[in-house]
Amino acid sequence: MMAMLNFLVILVLSLGSGFAYYLRPRDKRWKLLSVAFAGAFVVTFWDSFCLIKFKVCIPLKYDLYAYYLDQRMFWGNSNFYLGQFLNYHPVIKTVTTYVYFGFLFPLWAIIFLYALKIGDEAPKVVFTVLLNLLLAIPLYAICPVAGPKYVFPEFPDKIPVPMAPHALFISAFPNGVPSVHTSTALLVLFFLSRWRSAKIFGIIWLGFTILGTLGFGEHYLIDLLLAVPYSLAVIYLGGFEIVRQQRNLTTGELADERRVPKKTVF
Numbered sequence: 001m002m003a004m005l006n007f008l009v010i011l012v013l014s015l016g017s018g019f020a021y022y023l024r025p026r027d028k029r030w031k032l033l034s035v036a037f038a039g040a041f042v043v044t045f046w047d048s049f050c051l052i053k054f055k056v057c058i059p060l061k062y063d064l065y066a067y068y069l070d071q072r073m074f075w076g077n078s079n080f081y082l083g084q085f086l087n088y089h090p091v092i093k094t095v096t097t098y099v100y101f102g103f104l105f106p107l108w109a110i111i112f113l114y115a116l117k118i119g120d121e122a123p124k125v126v127f128t129v130l131l132n133l134l135l136a137i138p139l140y141a142i143c144p145v146a147g148p149k150y151v152f153p154e155f156p157d158k159i160p161v162p163m164a165p166h167a168l169f170i171s172a173f174p175n176g177v178p179s180v181h182t183s184t185a186l187l188v189l190f191f192l193s194r195w196r197s198a199k200i201f202g203i204i205w206l207g208f209t210i211l212g213t214l215g216f217g218e219h220y221l222i223d224l225l226l227a228v229p230y231s232l233a234v235i236y237l238g239g240f241e242i243v244r245q246q247r248n249l250t251t252g253e254l255a256d257e258r259r260v261p262k263k264t265v266f
Contacts, residue, residue, distance in 0.1 A: 006104055010044065013037040015109060029115050029122075036111055036126040041134050043081025044104075050137050051173045058144045061170040063151045066177070066220040068165040073222075079148045082215035083156025092211075099205060100212030103181045106188045106205060114191070125191060128238025132187055135234065136180045144174030156217060179219045182227035183234065185209035190235060 014037035021030035070076055086093040107129050116123040149155050150172040189202035213219040230240055 006102075007041065007044065008104070009108065010037055012043055028173045029119055032119075032122055032126070033112065036115070036122075037108070039126070040108070040131055040133075043130050047133055047137060051140070051175055054144065054174050057173065058141060058174055059169045059171065060167045061144050061146050061151075061172070061174060062127040062167055063145050063148070063170065063176075063220075064163065064165040064168060065143050066222050067148065067151070069222045070220050071162070077159050078221050079214045079217055079219075080156040082211060083217055086211070086215040087156070093215075096208050096212040096215065098196040100181065100216060100218075103184050103209060107184060110188065110191045116256035122212060124239040128187065128234055128240065130233075131238055132180065132183055132234045135237075136175075136178060136183075136230070139177060139230075140174050143177045145176030145220070145223065146170050146174055147176055147218040148220065151216075156215070176219055176223045178227040178230040179223040180227070181209050181213050181214050181219070182206075182224045186227065186231040187234070190200045190231075209248075252257050 014034055017030050017033035017037055021027070021034050024030060070078070086096060111122070111126055111129065114125045150170050152158075152160050153170065185202075185206040189199070189206050192198035192202040210224060213224060214221065235242055
């Protein structure tokens with residue numbers, strides 16, 4: 001349902017931006033937005049198509065290896081504990097659900113923000129956002145992992161006994177490594193870190209994203225950790241400097257800003 005809503009939102013944004021450009025052909029910002037959202041529609045459709053194909057063509061999953069790494073290297077059963085926490089706190093679970101399934105919506109708002117206010121950097125933002133969605137697809141095929149919810153039927157109420165890692169045949173989407181939900185939330189934080197209030201929103205959004213990816217049983221902790229270098233690579237390939245000078249802009253300064261600072265701590 002949320003996937004269809006996301007497609008609908010992107011389609012409306014693309015058509016709306018195209019119509020705005022038709023009315024104001026001298027304003028190149030609307031041309032950029034129409035092209036950006038048309039590209040986003042194609043990329044998200046391609047991702048969905050690939051995942052559907054992978055579900056059938058790659059039935060063998062390496063979930064138990066990811067679970068083994070979580071237990072041996074990190075906080076072993078964080079998925080189960082956070083899942084139980086959400087079950088006992090329905091209000092937090094509801095908020096987390098909206099954040100988890102609407103994980104792409106802040107990116108579309110950020111594209112609008114940069115295109116309308118910081119046009120010089122907008123093309124790089126669009127390119128980085130699309131890279132984040134595209135580059136994960138071959139990684140899903142190389143290391144197919146589904147998530148603990150699809151492996152352990154009593155998730156999150158019953159923690160499984162220790163077991164030797166081995167491959168499993170699972171009928172589920174292999175979209176675990178890396179966690180694109182987490183990489184997307186990190187991009188949201190990166191792009192919003194220039195403004196104090198927006199940065200606070202980005203931190204809260206990242207927190208709820210982490211809670212959802214683990215608590216809903218869609219990812220292992222190792223998936224989230226691997227999303228960090230993946231995000232840094234996407235930011236670098238997108239043309240941004242990973243380390244740039246921190247600068248908090250007021251609303252008034254935003255109207256005059258035309259360039260992203262070259263140095264901010266991510």
